Amino acid sequence: MSKRLILAACLALPIGASAAAAPRVEVTRFHVGDPARSGTIAVEEMPGNPDISLEFRTYAAAVAQEWQRVGxxxxxxxxxxxxxAQVAFRRSFRPTGAPRNDRPVSVGVGGGIGSGGGSGLGLGIGINLSGKPKDMVTTELxxxxxxxxxSAVIWEGRAMTQARQGSADAQPVTAAQKLSAALIGGYPGESGRTITVK
Incomplete structure (x- = not known):
């Protein structure tokens, strides 16, 4: 193989790897029967969570837009x-290469979503100046x-995605839009099933 062909093959590898690693969203939804499909809606912070003003508004705007899309x-x-629509979100940071059983550094606290597991609310910003591989950021909505x-819950859901810190997909606005679209899109969705949305 010529040096030119070897160089071309090496240059192509990162592109393919990046495409394969495009972040996906894991979505789980729960509801009983056929929940409402229309009506007026207000987006509020889930009770028990601290006031985080600007960060909450980013998520609230994305969530409100998606509810409008479904009627x-x-x-x-x-x-x-x-x-x-009560909203909570959490961002956690895990060093690249850390064992999966290591606890990530979480930013935010929160109450629970009815079908198991804790929830959180909060948004963190990390800056890596060490030159080491960047952390993986997990964002949950x-x-x-x-x-x-x-005050009866007629529908609830959770969405989660991961992206490398500093990437476009890890930015709060992008994550909020992506998670909201994946979670509310196709409302009400199949109850009790976890799906992966590209």
Missing amino acids: FTTAAAPAASDYV QIQLRRRAD
Whole structure:
């Protein structure tokens, strides 16, 4: 094989590897029967979580946009909406190459989503100046859709994705949009099934 062909093959490897490693979103949803398909909705922070203002607004905006796509209308007066979408999110950081049983560094605290597992709320920013491989960032989004009249949960779901720290997919705005679209898209989805969305 000529040196030119070897060089071309070497240059092609990172491109293929990057394409294969494109982040995916793991989604799990739960509901009983056929939940509501329309009505006014307000997006609120899940109770028990700290006020994180700007970061929450990033996720709230993405979530509200996706509810509109599936037939709901953003309430002009949030306190009088038919439904409330309660939102929590968490970002955690795991050093590249760390064993999977090592606990990642998490940013955020939170309550639970009804079908098992803890939830969290928070957003962290890390800067790596050491030249070492960047951390993997895991971002989780959890939503509970409740009727405002009786506070009953009619639908809930969790979405999670991973991306390398510093990449476009690890940025808060991109992660919020990607997770919201994957979780709410196809609403209400199959209850109790975990799927992977590209």
